Amino acid sequence: MLADADGILNLFMRLLRLVDKVFPPKIVYAHCDVPCGIYDPKSAQIAAATVVRMVDLITNPPIKVDEGDNTSIRNFHNAMTRYVIVKEEHAQKCKEELLILWTDFFKEEHLKQFPKLHDTFWNAAKLCSKNKQEVDLKSAEDLKKAVDEIADIFAKAKAAAKQ
């Protein structure tokens, strides 16, 4: 009897999976974004550094292409595509991480200590978009500088909170 009950339950679960294909279930989360109270600019810094590295690889590809060899051409395009994808993903990740810091960690009282806070974040977020749109080493390095500046502000804000 127990085996029958298991069988019916399994059948029901499979039926639910089929229904899900027609009516996809909604996503539920167990966390708001990161566990509350834990913020760190390192993820944004790593993402920005990755953007710089990818722009460097796109601009100065380590792979040499032999125009007369189809395999070489394919491998070259494959490598370049990967660099572009990683650049795109990390510029987006950088923007998301910055937005979490900007909207969740920093509070109104920080504006007194850092009056240019909004401008700094605004500029950094815009640079994330610019680096998605373009392949420009200066823009990538500007993004890295902007994120490092935010990391510095973050460290000062954390230090001030401990006093």
Add this chain to the structure above:
Amino acid sequence: MEPSYREGERVLTFNWGKPRLGDVIVFKQKDKFYIKRVELITAGKITVSGDNKKLSSKFKPIDFRQVVGRVVLKY
């Protein structure tokens, strides 16, 4: 909500009956849906918590009207 519920698993919820202590519920907050366990019920508010105490987000007590349903099946 690990180890009870892991990323990618699906749950079926029913919305009849009021949540009770220990129930796992899905609730809506700021246009997003969350899954948590009922820890305390007081004066129309529900205190929820995650099973993974180390990583779980802390939420303020929620209203009954935010509850979408009780989890009755994981599949």
